[in-house]
Amino acid sequence: MVIKVFLASSSGSTAIKKKQQDVVGFLEALKVDYTELDIACNEDNRLWMRQNVPKDKKPANGIPLPPQIFNEDSYCGDYETFFDAKEDNSVFAFLGLPPPPGSKEALQAEKERVVQNGTHAEEENPDNSVEVPVEEQNGHSHREEEEEEEEGEGGEADDEATAGDEALAEEEEEEVEETDEQAREGEEEDEEQEEEDLQSEEEEELRQLEEEEEAEAQEEEEEEEDYLLYSASQDKNHEASAQHWRHQFL
Numbered sequence: 001m002v003i004k005v006f007l008a009s010s011s012g013s014t015a016i017k018k019k020q021q022d023v024v025g026f027l028e029a030l031k032v033d034y035t036e037l038d039i040a041c042n043e044d045n046r047l048w049m050r051q052n053v054p055k056d057k058k059p060a061n062g063i064p065l066p067p068q069i070f071n072e073d074s075y076c077g078d079y080e081t082f083f084d085a086k087e088d089n090s091v092f093a094f095l096g097l098p099p100p101p102g103s104k105e106a107l108q109a110e111k112e113r114v115v116q117n118g119t120h121a122e123e124e125n126p127d128n129s130v131e132v133p134v135e136e137q138n139g140h141s142h143r144e145e146e147e148e149e150e151e152g153e154g155g156e157a158d159d160e161a162t163a164g165d166e167a168l169a170e171e172e173e174e175e176v177e178e179t180d181e182q183a184r185e186g187e188e189e190d191e192e193q194e195e196e197d198l199q200s201e202e203e204e205e206l207r208q209l210e211e212e213e214e215a216e217a218q219e220e221e222e223e224e225e226d227y228l229l230y231s232a233s234q235d236k237n238h239e240a241s242a243q244h245w246r247h248q249f250l
Contacts, residue, residue: 001071001072001096001097002033002034002035002071002072003027003032003033003034003035003069003070003071003076003095003097004034004035004037004069004070004071004072005020005023005024005027005034005035005036005037005067005068005069006037006039006045006049006066006067006068006069006070007020007024007036007037007038007039007066007067008020008038008039008040008066009038009040009041010040010041011040011066014190014193014194015190016065016066016067018183018187018190019066019067019079020066020067021183022079022083022183023067023069023079023082024036025179025182025183026082026086026091026176026179026180026183028179029172029175029176029178029179030091030092030172030176031172032095032097037049039066049064049066049068050063050064052070052073052075053068053075054075057075057077057078064078065078067079067082069082069095071095071096071097074096076094076095076096077094081094082094089104089105089108090105091105092105093105093109100168100172102168103172104173
């Protein structure tokens with residue numbers, strides 16, 4: 001089974017990039033094999049993703065956004081459902097994969113299975129005691145002692161294996177916690193960057209507005225100067241014309 005993660009390598013959205021990094025980083029921390037499929041550079045990937053996301057999982061506009069996660073052709077979910085599974089320690093169930101031995105999810109699933117099986121057994125066998133002859137009890141007692149000795153030897157090996165599994169699970173949990181911390185730091189950095197970008201955009205818009213106002217004021221001044229020059233020229237022409245006619249009559 002191959003886990004497919006549909007991403008957009010050239011997305012202009014900071015939020016989408018952060019979500020994609022969170023999903024990929026967490027899968028790598030869990031050592032889950034996955035394949036990245038880029039919808040920005042490959043039209044076939046984009047069409048396949050849109051066609052295979054269930055209708056009831058699509059947003060109101062009908063266009064699902066990355067990241068979208070599949071197990072082969074089976075839809076797993078988007079970032080929000082992935083995040084919920086991560087919070088519930090059920091990522092492997094979300095992906096349709098068996099949890100690794102010793103992991104939190106495996107131990108939780110084992111506890112649930114034991115509880116379910118125990119409840120089922122109690123319902124089927126409610127305290128029905130059967131009297132066993134003394135001879136059979138004595139005959140079984142020796143076999144039980146031998147079985148206990150064998151179980152003791154096997155139990156030590158199981159304990160060693162369990163200890164190894166627990167150590168591996170602790171390492172994986174530490175990696176996951178480190179990934180979560182890095183993701184949180186990345187979110188804070190992204191938020192700060194978005195605030196800086198927004199402030200820069202506002203400053204740029206304000207600067208452009210001031211430049212436009214200055215240009216308009218300068219244009220008005222130039223028009224006023226041109227009008228004054230034109231008026232002065234007209235006055236001179238009128239005066240010259242008047243002098244000319246006075247000379248004619250004189």
